[in-house]
Every structure is written in structure tokens, then in C-alpha cells.
Amino acid sequence: MPEDTNIEKKPRIGVFICHCGSNIGGFVDVKAVTEYASTLPDVVYATDNLYTCAEDGLNNIKESIKEHNLDRVVVSSCTPRTHAPLFQRTCEAAGVNKYMFTFVNIREHCSWVHMKEKEKATQKAKDLVRMGVARARFLEPQEETKIDVTPAALVVGGGVAGMTAALSLANMGFPVHLVEKEKELGGFVKNLHGLMMTKKSANEAIQPLIDKVNAQKNITQYVNSHVATVEGFIGNYDVSIGTEGSESKEVKVGAIIVATGAIPLVPEGLFGYKEHPNVVTSMEFEELCNKKEIPKLKSVAFIQCAGARGQKVSYCSRICCNVAIKTAINIAENRDNMLGATEEKAEAEAGQVVEEPAAEMKAEDEGLERRRRRRGRGRREADEAADEGGAPSSGVEITVFNRDVMAYGVEHELEFNKAREKRVKFIRYLPDNLPKVSTKDGKLEVGYFHETLKMERTMPVDMVILSTPLVSQPDAATLSQLLKVPLGQDGFFQEAHVKLRPVDFATDGVYVCGTCRGPADIAEAASQASAAASRAAIPLANGYVQAEALTSRVDETKCTGCGTCVEVCPYGALRKNDDGISEVIVAACKGCGCCGATCPEGAITMTHYTDQQLLAEAKAALEEV
Amino acid sequence: MSSATPNAGGEHKLEQEDFEPRILVFCCNWCSYAGADLAGVSRLQMPPHFRVIRVMCSARVDPEFVLRAFQKGADGVLVAGCHPADCHYIGGNYRTRRRIALLRILLQQFGFDPGRLKLEWISAGEGERFQKTIVEFTDVVNELGPSPVRGGD
Incomplete structure (x- = not known):
């Protein structure tokens, strides 16, 4: 136990007790506490303030430090x-080291x-207060150390997030090492067919970003590569990058950005996946679109939250509703002839009907149309037209089975309404009554419980698209x-x-962006990437970091070199020195x-x-x- | 029954009149201390017998601290940390979990009821859980009575 003899110089403690208006003063007798505090060992001054954090309270601390020579x-x-x-x-302003302060x-x-x-x-x-004073008697002043920072960064992952972050840092003038495990840049997005709210293909949309990365001289690219080892701490990382078929390369960086992305869940055993070739995930559907291998469809069903929100994973994957809405609109509009491109008849049919609503729209004031769309009136009129015998606009029956549609934000809501205008049906299901995919006479069908009609229904479909979450x-x-x-x-x-x-990790010097920190759409991943780059740029631009003086300290005379501490440290901040005794890497210690x-x-x-x-x-x- | 709280714990059965349990609570800075702060901000009332000591991580709680606390007359010690997988220091709470499990066995060998040492996960958002933990643990300690060091059994 601590003994008074351990205190070398007699401490001079000042205690400031706050009423916080009536927040403390109304329930605690602050005067009595202050009186008591003044009797505690080594307390040379005790006072109470109405608000210690207000200007006069703070001045009172500063003046008292001088007047009573408080340490x-x-x-x-x-x-x-x-x-x-x-x-x-x-305290520091009055010349008392900030580590000589205790809070009660x-x-x-x-x-x-x-x-x-x-x-x-x-x-x-x-x-x-007695506990605080007891602690204060043993406080020691601490020096915060400055650690030099290598002004270069490592970005792991060459998708939209990784490329955006790398470009951002490179444009600030920092050398960036960009590591991509696949053979080319582009990440998840490069495999997609189309993107929401842009008529361009996914490849066209991200090509400019790839071109910029290729043209940026500050970026060194490593494809077919992975991070093999990382040693060090903020400002001073030694990274070894392993590349397929060549020797690993050692680089020194000051900051690391993680942008490794996510993958779609493979819905093994769910909704007839793998049992019928026409049950595909939305990712597989994108690939089929790219290869132009979509069969001619008359009826297609989306099943949302396939494997998500309590099935294989617990969370909402955030992007799948909007992906389904995008795909549904593309199918309805037969964009890029994605359906049965070789069949002229289908093409002609689709071409005709798609023109019509566009022509109608022209007649009206655009603002009015937007307002109408938001109110959903357009949809109702379209419904009525269809009920009177009009066919769905694309000739394809599109149904989205959903628990609830997460078309958040202004743009997504507009797209959602647009899909409904295109006669895409949104049918709700409850989690305890999932739609069932089965085959009858070799044809796919979806059985579901209609929540409004309160009855079981069956719908024959040509294709089922499972909206699976990102994992x-x-x-x-x-x-x-x-x-x-x-x-x-x-x-x-x-x-x-x-x-x-x-976008920070709790570990300084490492940052995160994009879908590796949770599902996000392209715009969100790009914003996170810019944010991560600017966070990483702070130590890089400063050239140093100040380490908080809360670190471990080894008494070399007591250490037996057993190495247990080296094993338990989550930050690798302890190592054995040449004498086999543990030593602390202060900059790495948290x-x-x-x-x-x-x-x-x-x-x-x-x-x-x-x-x-x-x-x-x-x-x-x-x-x- | 003066030591029972009139507004939080309900009816207490006390072994001894006027028993004021002394409960030491080690809170990690990032989750549990913040949870305790939230309980305060939410004005959640609880028995006034606990005293919080702030540590950076529950893994900082050296078994020696706990044993010393009992030696000095603590009637109960609560160690509160971040939920599993939520530790600010990656996995300190897992080490705490193992240490406390062993410590409870050790305490029993020293003649203390292992119920006097409790480990709880309380996040920064769980003010209510902090209150509930304090109320329940105070009840448990009240039930156990004064620690053997203070003349109890």
C-alpha cells in the first residue's frame, strides 16, 4: 500500500468544489463538503464556486494557484x-502541469x-473528494512526447473508396501506396451493370476515377497484392506488400487507410437458390446483364432482405432496396435491351411503350410533375389506366417482395415513386411469413401471404432475384x-x-472508409473516403504527433523478462530489449x-x-x- | 432499515440494522464510466453506497486492486467494462472476464462470498443498465451483510 513516505516533496493541493448552479448545490451541502476538503491531508486551499467552469471560476483556479503556490x-x-x-x-495557463490535475x-x-x-x-x-485528494497526492507531472511522422500513406483496397482516398492524399502531395488484391482497380463497382440515376454503365462511370489514379504520379499501385506484415505505430509504419509472382516490397508510411470493401452474401439454402437456375442474386443478375444473357422475361420477382435482418445476418444492408428499384426500373424501361436483346419483337414492343410516358410528361410543367410524383398521384393514375386493361409499360410483370422499402433521402424516394409509375408492384411480407420459391411443372413460382387480402397467393415467375446483403x-x-x-x-x-x-479507428494512424465498415452506396463510400483522407492528412501534414502521456512504464529492476506483457498487449507496444527485459514503445502504447x-x-x-x-x-x- | 433506498431498490431485507454497504466500482473510461454519466444525466436514482474509480480499461483492474479493496473492508466490488467486441482497447474486456472468473474462485478460498465480486458490461448508452446493476448489486451486498473483514460472515 502507498505510504506517505513515497511522496518526496510535500504536495500543495487546491480543491475547487462546484455548485453547478443548483445541479449539485441543490442536493449536496457544498459548503460542508468544502469545509471537509480543507481538513484533508496536503490540502492547502479549498473553496466552492457557483460555476467552476465559468470565467470567474477558472480565474479563481488560476489566481489560487499563484496565491497559495498550489502544485x-x-x-x-x-x-x-x-x-x-x-x-x-x-492549470497549464497558471503553470501547473496538466497531469497534476484530478477530476472528482x-x-x-x-x-x-x-x-x-x-x-x-x-x-x-x-x-x-477524499478519494480525489488521495489520488492527487501521488500525481506526477508528465511530458507529452512528439513523434516524427513519415509523410506517406498506405491505402488498402482499390475500389471506389480506396481510389478516392488515395487520389485525395496524392493530390495533397503525399506519396501513396495503393494495394489491390485483384488484377485491376475498380473494386465491387466494376462488376456491376448499371448504376442508379445515371444512364452510364458502371464501367463508364468509374473509368474517369481509374484514369485519374493512373495519371497521378504520387500513387504507386500494387495489383494482385496484399498487405503481408505491418510493424510500427502512427507516423512510423513498416509495411511489407506481397505481390503474386514477385518479391515482397517494403514501404514506410505514416498513416494507413483501410478500404477493402465487402462482398454480397451467397444465400445458400434460401429461397430455392442453386435449386433453380433462374433464382439468382442481384449481383449475379448484374453479371447476366453484362453478358447479355438474360432470358426473355414476362414476370420477375425480387425478394428483398434475402438473408438479411434476422436471417443469416442481423443488419439491414442499406443499399439493396435502391439496387432493386434501379434494376426494376431498368427492366421496365428495357434499358440497354437488357431483356432478350436478340428478340426483335420484344425490343419493338418495349421501345414503343417506353416512349409514351415520356411524351406525356413533356406536356406538363416539370415542377408539377415532381410534386405529383411525390404525392404518388401519378402512380394512382397509372394504376387506374392499367386496371382498365392497359398492359404494364414494359410488358414485364415486376414484383418486389419487401419487408419495408428503405428508399431513404430525396433522390431514392423519387426513384421509388418512378418505379411505381412504371407499374412495379411492391408487396409487403412479414418476417415470420417469408415468401416461398418453388417449382411447378418446371416453372418457377413464388408463394406469399398477401397482408392486405389476408390470404395465400401464388405468382408464376420467370426469374427470382434475391436482394442479398453485403457481408x-x-x-x-x-x-x-x-x-x-x-x-x-x-x-x-x-x-x-x-x-x-x-472514419477513425480507435488506434491512431489507421482510418477506415467504404463498405468494409458497413454497407454504403457509391456516393457514401466516396464521401467517407474523402473524410478518411483528410483525417489521415492531419498527422502527415503536421509532420509530428503528440502522444498522450498515458502509457505503461516498466521497472527494469523488477522485470524478469517472462514476456507475458508482450503477449497481452493489443497494440504490440511492448517488446523485449537486448537484455531480454520488457520495454515500452511509447508511441504505440494507448x-x-x-x-x-x-x-x-x-x-x-x-x-x-x-x-x-x-x-x-x-x-x-x-x-x- | 435506514440504509435501504426509499426510491430505487424497493423492499430490502437487511441482516443488520444500519448496515451501510461499501461498494467500490471500477469503471472503464470509454463505456461504463460514460454509462454511469448517462445514468446521472437521466437522473436515474440509485442507492448511494457505491464509489466509482475511473480506469482507462477494465483490463487495468489488477487482481491486486480487488483483493486490497476487500482487505480494506469493501463489502462488494463491481468491475464494469465495455460489452464483448466493443472494447476501446480491442479486447481488454475479454482479459477482465477471465481474471474476474478466477478471482471469484480465489475470493471464495479466502472466505469471501464470490457474490461480492461482480463483473458487468455497460456501454456508454446504457444509463439504465448502470442503474439496474447498482440497484441489484446493492441488494445482493445488503443481503450478504458486512464483509468478513468488517466482522460479518
């Missing part, structure tokens, strides 16, 4: 998660949760281990914070403290969270008063 500060108020940086800056939370953890027991809340606040790359786990970054429950890379840090808790010799402790500090806090909490 450490305890603020007892709200939560360190929001206010620690503010008070630390205040008497609002979230006390006054707000014990609002009906003022006496006990006050006692608890006193205990918490993580099978080799994501390998890369996650190499880079020491986490995967979430679904196998996608997990960002540092879902809302506030969406300060979790796992090694400290593991060390059987008690040779490792954490700066700013030392055994001594934590034990003092625990002991103070349990003292009889």
Missing part, C-alpha cells in the same frame, strides 16, 4: 469526459442520482489483426465512435493498462494511472470516517 488541483464538479480538457488548460465527479455520479437523500449524497460527495470480406479478420484494429459483431471494421469519429494488471512481478505500472494512485483512491473510499 496540484482537484476540481469536484461534473464529468471528466466533458470538462477535463478545460480545467487542464486552465459529484454531479453525474452523486447529486443527480441521489436527489432525495441530501445527507447521504453529501457524505458521498465528501468521500469522493464483410473473408480476409477482414487477417487485416484487422495485422493492423490491430477491431471488427464489429458483423465482421465489418469498427470505427472509433459511431457518431463522432466515423495506455489501457492491461500489461500492468498482468505483470506477475508488479514491474509495470501506468503513468497517470499508477498502482499507487489507484490504490490510494480505493483505500480512501473505504476509510472509516
